[in-house]
Amino acid sequence: MEAILIAIIMMLVLGALLGLGLGIADRYLRVEVDERIETVTSMLPNYNCGSCGYAGCFGLAEALVNGEVSVVGTCRPCKSEQREKIAEYLNTTPGTDGTCVKVKP
Numbered sequence: 001m002e003a004i005l006i007a008i009i010m011m012l013v014l015g016a017l018l019g020l021g022l023g024i025a026d027r028y029l030r031v032e033v034d035e036r037i038e039t040v041t042s043m044l045p046n047y048n049c050g051s052c053g054y055a056g057c058f059g060l061a062e063a064l065v066n067g068e069v070s071v072v073g074t075c076r077p078c079k080s081e082q083r084e085k086i087a088e089y090l091n092t093t094p095g096t097d098g099t100c101v102k103v104k105p
Ligand code: SF4
Pocket: 044, 045, 046, 047, 048, 049, 050, 051, 052, 053, 054, 055, 056, 057, 058, 060, 074, 075, 076, 077, 078
């Protein structure tokens, strides 16, 4: 009976220590992701066809937000009105550094 009690206490202590470790890791090792990448990804067609030269729509969205690509039309399947919306969004929405990306539809 005493061995079971010790095992239960050890499991609780171990769980608490691991939980504390995860909490600390979450606080200090967190990678900040630019919300614009997620938004632009959701605005793209999400065919993940790769014709833009990136593995998927997330890759092009990341390239647009980072300034590597300056023309939304790099995504050929994207309709013109959607290109306009993406360009307007990126040209008017500042990132974490307070600057906007200048892209053309
Ligand atoms: S071309 Fe457009 S739809 Fe195809 S992967 Fe690139 S962003 Fe996505």
